[in-house]
Amino acid sequence: MDAIATAPETIPARTREEHARCRHCRGPIPAGSILDGFCCNGCSAVFSLLHEQGLERYYDLAGGGTMPVAEPRGERSFAWLDPLLRRSEEGGAEICALDLDVQGIHCAACVWLMDELFRRREGGAGLLVNPALGKVRLTWRRGRFDPRAFLEEVERFGYLFGPSRKKADGASRSLLLRLGVTAAIAMNVMIFSVAFYLGLGAEDRLFRLFTELSVWLSTAVVVVGGWPFFKASWHSIKRGVLHLDLPIALGIVLVYVTSLIQARGDEALFYFDTLNVFVTLMLVGRWLQQRVLDHNRRYLLEEAGADGILVRRREGGELVTVAAPSIRKGDHLVAAPGDLVPVDAQSLQAGAFSTDWITGEAEVREVGVGEKVPAGSFNAGSRAAMLLATQDFEESPLPALLRTTTRADLEHRPPHARFWDSLARIYVVAVLAIAALGLGIWWPVDPKRALEVTAALLVVTCPCALGIAIPLAHELAQARLRRAGVFVRRQGFLERLPRVRRLLFDKTGTLTLGRLQLVDPAIVHSLSPEARDAAFDMASRSNHPVSRCIAAVLSRAGARFSADAVVDEHPGLGLELRRDGKTYRLGKASWAARAGGPAATVLSIDGEPLATFRTEETVRADARREIAALERNGLEVWLLSGDASPRVEALAERLGIDPARALGELTPEGKARIVEGLDDHDTLYLGDGVNDSLAFEKAACAGTPAVDRPVLPGKSDFFLLGEGIAGLREALETSRLLRKVVVRLIAVAVTYNLLAVSVSLAGWMTPLRAAIVMPLSSIAVLLFTAFSLDAKSREPRRRPRAAPAPEPAR
Amino acid sequence: MSVMVLQVFVSLMLVLGSVLLLAISVKSDDHEHADRLSLLPFEHERKSPASKRRKP
Numbered sequence: 001m002d003a004i005a006t007a008p009e010t011i012p013a014r015t016r017e018e019h020a021r022c023r024h025c026r027g028p029i030p031a032g033s034i035l036d037g038f039c040c041n042g043c044s045a046v047f048s049l050l051h052e053q054g055l056e057r058y059y060d061l062a063g064g065g066t067m068p069v070a071e072p073r074g075e076r077s078f079a080w081l082d083p084l085l086r087r088s089e090e091g092g093a094e095i096c097a098l099d100l101d102v103q104g105i106h107c108a109a110c111v112w113l114m115d116e117l118f119r120r121r122e123g124g125a126g127l128l129v130n131p132a133l134g135k136v137r138l139t140w141r142r143g144r145f146d147p148r149a150f151l152e153e154v155e156r157f158g159y160l161f162g163p164s165r166k167k168a169d170g171a172s173r174s175l176l177l178r179l180g181v182t183a184a185i186a187m188n189v190m191i192f193s194v195a196f197y198l199g200l201g202a203e204d205r206l207f208r209l210f211t212e213l214s215v216w217l218s219t220a221v222v223v224v225g226g227w228p229f230f231k232a233s234w235h236s237i238k239r240g241v242l243h244l245d246l247p248i249a250l251g252i253v254l255v256y257v258t259s260l261i262q263a264r265g266d267e268a269l270f271y272f273d274t275l276n277v278f279v280t281l282m283l284v285g286r287w288l289q290q291r292v293l294d295h296n297r298r299y300l301l302e303e304a305g306a307d308g309i310l311v312r313r314r315e316g317g318e319l320v321t322v323a324a325p326s327i328r329k330g331d332h333l334v335a336a337p338g339d340l341v342p343v344d345a346q347s348l349q350a351g352a353f354s355t356d357w358i359t360g361e362a363e364v365r366e367v368g369v370g371e372k373v374p375a376g377s378f379n380a381g382s383r384a385a386m387l388l389a390t391q392d393f394e395e396s397p398l399p400a401l402l403r404t405t406t407r408a409d410l411e412h413r414p415p416h417a418r419f420w421d422s423l424a425r426i427y428v429v430a431v432l433a434i435a436a437l438g439l440g441i442w443w444p445v446d447p448k449r450a451l452e453v454t455a456a457l458l459v460v461t462c463p464c465a466l467g468i469a470i471p472l473a474h475e476l477a478q479a480r481l482r483r484a485g486v487f488v489r490r491q492g493f494l495e496r497l498p499r500v501r502r503l504l505f506d507k508t509g510t511l512t513l514g515r516l517q518l519v520d521p522a523i524v525h526s527l528s529p530e531a532r533d534a535a536f537d538m539a540s541r542s543n544h545p546v547s548r549c550i551a552a553v554l555s556r557a558g559a560r561f562s563a564d565a566v567v568d569e570h571p572g573l574g575l576e577l578r579r580d581g582k583t584y585r586l587g588k589a590s591w592a593a594r595a596g597g598p599a600a601t602v603l604s605i606d607g608e609p610l611a612t613f614r615t616e617e618t619v620r621a622d623a624r625r626e627i628a629a630l631e632r633n634g635l636e637v638w639l640l641s642g643d644a645s646p647r648v649e650a651l652a653e654r655l656g657i658d659p660a661r662a663l664g665e666l667t668p669e670g671k672a673r674i675v676e677g678l679d680d681h682d683t684l685y686l687g688d689g690v691n692d693s694l695a696f697e698k699a700a701c702a703g704t705p706a707v708d709r710p711v712l713p714g715k716s717d718f719f720l721l722g723e724g725i726a727g728l729r730e731a732l733e734t735s736r737l738l739r740k741v742v743v744r745l746i747a748v749a750v751t752y753n754l755l756a757v758s759v760s761l762a763g764w765m766t767p768l769r770a771a772i773v774m775p776l777s778s779i780a781v782l783l784f785t786a787f788s789l790d791a792k793s794r795e796p797r798r799r800p801r802a803a804p805a806p807e808p809a810r
Numbered sequence: 811m812s813v814m815v816l817q818v819f820v821s822l823m824l825v826l827g828s829v830l831l832l833a834i835s836v837k838s839d840d841h842e843h844a845d846r847l848s849l850l851p852f853e854h855e856r857k858s859p860a861s862k863r864r865k866p
Contacts, residue, residue, distance in 0.1 A: 130839060130840075176832075176836055177832065177833055180833075180836075181829050184825040184828055188821060188822065
């Protein structure tokens with residue numbers, strides 16, 4: 001009876017859980033998503049592909065650690081691969097080798113997947129994947145393996161390849177080595193200290209040996225482990241600012257020197273064990289901080305700015321791949337599908353180009369012979385396009401937009417740093433004042449005792465909470481954000497984020513998905529099965545965004561594909577199919593239908609219109625909800641776009657953004673001016689195109705969802721994966737929570753220090769008591785941090801709280 | 811006495827050895843993913859692609 005009564009309670013709960021999580025990445029599904037069981041199209045496609053190819057084992061190996069997959073935007077340029085392949089196959093060696101960077105690799109399952117796909121092809125000699133660095137080394141037998149086909153196949157699973165540019169970060173490696181040396185020595189020094197605590201006295205012959213060893217090993221720890229803190233402090237003093245490393249460096253030096261003085265006596269009144277543990281913990285904190293950022297940075301391909309953009313140029317009878325900066329006016333260029341056009345050019349044949357990256361226009365432009373193709377366009381057609389460069393690369397707007405490091409990056413001092421500066425200053429002054437006070441109070445009584453008290457004071461005031469607990473708090477906050485699809489790339493971003501009051505969004509590719517959807521998808525059901533099949537045969541053979549959108553809807557409606565259908569593509573007009581003596585056309589109304597019609601895509605039979613397909617941009621599923629929730633939280637939301645004003649206003653209305661804050665037809669400079677005017681160290685800009693590049697530099701924080709396009713990921717403070725923008729609100733909330741935790745940690749540290757200083761001033765602190773109290777206080781703050789930011793007890797939101805009803809489907 | 815000195819010497823040599831191994835691992839860039847690679851299956855996936863399986 002009980003079982004029957006409880007069943008309806010438990011089963012639906014489990015079913016809801018199944019549906020709330022993406023079947024591929026197990027991430028939260030954006031509220032209002034039309035995809036069944038997936039967070040984005042990328043995940044859905046990869047899930048199908050893995051099952052289709054019998055690679056389900058991927059999920060067993062990933063163990064729930066899969067990440068959302070960026071949706072591929074049609075063809076991707078492989079212009080960078082040609083010179084690398086040529087170089088690899090130069091010479092007569094039987095085995096060719098190629099080193100590449102890979103984006104999107106994150107676990108052993110990714111390594112297995114690549115290895116499995118490689119193994120299924122003949123002629124491959126070896127594949128070595130380094131998931132830590134995100135690099136692969138591919139070797140194959142000359143003439144028996146097609147590396148390009150292999151790379152294209154792997155990219156279908158959501159990975160991106162690029163030239164080998166990633167290098168192991170020297171600072172991170174050095175930090176790890178220093179940590180290894182310090183931790184190993186610290187453990188030995190602690191063992192020697194146990195002997196002292198158990199009563200090893202000056203009369204024992206081992207006393208001198210252990211003291212000497214403690215001195216020399218601690219010297220090594222101070223030199224090796226303390227070096228990063230000394231270096232950072234020295235640089236900060238030279239610049240005239242106080243860095244947070246200064247109190248740490250000061251603590252290390254003072255405790256070391258006082259212990260060294262104490263070690264000359266006949267009593268074991270030194271703090272070498274505490275010093276060693278302190279240095280080790282500080283290094284752990286620093287390494288944790290560095291590790292997460294490195295990990296997030298390595299997830300993406302490395303940016304090489306303008307030099308990284310390669311173009312195919314005709315030189316005599318040959319096609320040569322060159323770097324974009326070498327393009328000159330009059331050069332004949334060939335842009336393959338997916339290739340970027342780096343300069344203004346004249347089209348030598350009809351084609352289709354997507355300009356959303358440079359102008360923010362969502363629609364693909366049909367370009368006729370002799371017409372202009374603007375710099376920053378991508379070839380969106382299915383064929384290579386012949387172009388004539390009409391300017392040098394230096395004259396093009398791209399070099400300014402592709403700039404990766406700015407003076408602002410070097411000189412701009414973020415406001416959050418001021419807080420740490422003043423904290424560091426107060427800390428340094430307080431520690432020195434307290435040490436002087438201890439010395440002053442005890443010197444008249446007993447100079448030897450005064451030195452002991454001073455040493456104890458310096459030991460107990462070491463900034464453990466700042467050095468270990470705060471980095472741990474950052475690590476936990478970032479782990480939580482990764483689960484919500486937000487990947488932090490820059491230090492200081494989470495400290496700047498709580499100040500954000502204005503959110504500025506680009507339109508195309510940011511709030512919209514850069515693809516189209518039918519305004520009335522039900523229209524396909526009004527077609528006869530023959531007309532549906534004919535339309536599907538035409539639409540599925542074209543790469544045009546409208547065709548892709550119609551084909552997807554027809555496919556869901558059950559339209560059948562005929563492999564033997566012959567479809568003619570008329571550039572700039574549409575598609576034509578002859579079947580059973582009838583002529584079907586899908587394209588411009590003026591061309592497809594005898595009587596013409598509205599500006600929409602028309603399906604006709606012998607000139608008689610059968611259906612009119614109106615399209616609109618696909619808005620991110622949770623955009624409306626999230627924007628409403630952000631505004632309710634007191635944030636100002638702006639929409640800045642290079643697209644036509646009416647489209648921008650229409651989208652603003654659809655998403656509930658104040659029309660006064662929706663600005664269209666903006667140039668990259670115009671966007672940057674607006675951001676500069678609004679910014680009071682409180683703006684966050686989310687964009688995806690190169691036209692957002694200048695605005696990125698002016699905003700306090702900047703992020704992008706476009707990890708598959710060049711330039712912007714390299715300039716971002718963070719990037720988003722998945723199809724929703726809920727991660728943004730999660731990031732804002734987490735950053736506020738992190739700030740609260742940090743403030744509480746500082747409060748705990750101050751309280752602990754006040755108590756410890758009082759005990760030390762009273763002369764009750766001994767090395768043994770310090771060796772117990774300091775690790776205990778460290779463990780306490782670590783537990784407090786872990787509890788406050790526990791990722792499991794505070795799961796990222798799956799559904800926004802108190803969100804309005806979803807936008808009704810049209 | 812001599813035993814203690816010997817023990818200390820051996821323990822310090824072990825420390826030196828472990829640090830050297832770490833340095834080698836860091837230098838060859840396998841310190842972060844050695845554990846992951848060790849989790850990979852020894853045997854290759856025996857299933858063939860679905861397309862092949864569907865063939866009669």
